[in-house]
């Protein structure tokens with residue numbers, strides 16, 4: 514009797530233990546599958562000179578430890594990251610490790626030929642009954658070889674406010690390359706992939722300034738984020754101070770333009786409204802123009818030199834420094850560089866494109882201080898802008914040439930009288946249009962260079 518009872522208890526106990534074990538396994542599996550943290554690793558799980566960046570999302574779990582180490586033939590050789598105590602609370606952990614070319618870790622990786630790293634992690638998952646721990650690892654690759662830049666060629670000079678060019682080759686592992694001229698906006702190449710290299714051509718400007726330190730910097734980057742940069746000497750010819758002019762604004766004009774541009778109904782305008790137009794609105798409009806003129810169409814649409822509007826006179830040149838004065842306020846209230854040229858003709862004069870191209874942007878409603886405007890894409894990253902128009906007679910996507918009528922001049926936007934504000938942009942940065950009106954210059958600096966560049970294209 515007693516024996517039977519004991520056996521029954523024993524069987525039940527075994528059964529209970531089994532149930533507990535199976536539940537624990539199912540539970541751990543559940544945690545592993547449904548609460549595994551997600552890892553977003555920078556650059557294809559690769560450790561490179563640009564470092565290692567990882568974002569770890571840990572919903573419902575807390576990270577106990579993270580440990581990144583390099584190994585060779587299964588032996589752990591070097592630790593690059595170790596964190597054991599994470600503060601509870603956050604759902605996201607960011608890891609950022611930077612390496613310097615000469616750091617001991619990089620030297621070690623190179624000398625020992627370490628082929629991969631592991632990111633080990635352990636997490637804990639808590640519920641009201643117990644806590645479970647899970648350990649796992651992620652394999653990381655190593656890439657400390659930046660791409661190569663070679664054969665940089667240029668005529669080595671630019672006119673202040675003008676266009677320059679540079680040709681260079683990059684190794685095929687370069688996923689991107691660009692030219693930094695110090696204007697805060699990079700210039701990207703037209704590229705041709707060959708068997709063992711990429712040929713690149715970049716047209717650039719240093720904007721209205723001399724090129725910083727008389728050089729430009731060519732940068733190439735691979736998919737792991739490894740970068741290499743080389744500088745090329747570029748002399749700025751004809752360094753000059755741009756002309757200055759004083760512009761006096763009366764409050765009646767300011768009020769009228771403020772209400773027109775801001776679509777407002779104010780009854781008086783002063784310094785506050787002037788600043789809103791000349792600083793905030795202008796910055797917003799210029800930002801939009803940069804966006805509308807920065808794409809590179811890999812095609813030469815223009816044909817020879819650009820032409821100035823028929824029967825027009827330049828009355829305000831590129832990069833003129835304008836000092837603004839307002840009625841009743843002592844001294845200049847602001848100054849800005851003029852990023853184009855102003856052309857005067859008869860009122861409501863017909864406007865033709867300066868060269869062949871495709872209309873890429875039209876603003877019938879008025880582009881802020883620029884008023885009704887048209888942007889034409891001429892290919893290779895070159896664009897022209899036509900502003901303060903009275904009427905617009907083309908639409909986006911239309912192919913135009915120098916005999917097409919695209920609109921009529923006017924004084925929409927922040928314009929004092931009927932005129933055409935004409936501007937040229939290369940990859941979103943304005944430059945002196947006068948350069949493009951010169952056929953010798955445009956052939957030497959742009960057309961000939963591009964034609965020779967594409968001639969090298971493999972068939």
Ligand SMILES: [Zn+2]
Pocket residue numbers: 829851853854855933934935
């Ligand atoms: Zn203008």
